[in-house]
Amino acid sequence: MLLVGSCCPLAIPLLAGPGSLATVTMLMLRSASVATTAVLLLAIGLVFIATYVVLRSANWLQGFLGPAILAVVQRVLGGLQSRIGAI
16 A cells, blocks of 8 residues: 655644744743743644644645635735735
């Protein structure tokens, strides 16, 4: 039995890129109590779970949206990415 998988390299910088690492480091240094640290760790966990769910359901979402809507989304996100890069 042959298992076919794929890799999404965009998820790595999203979860562990320099911006997110710097933000978490800064927020951890500013946390004054155990409660703030717990809230920060909870937020990190929720972002991880949300990212996992979105990436895991990508195939289903692609079939649900169809090629026309995916083309529109790709153009909008491509334009957004180019504008962010121009800043």
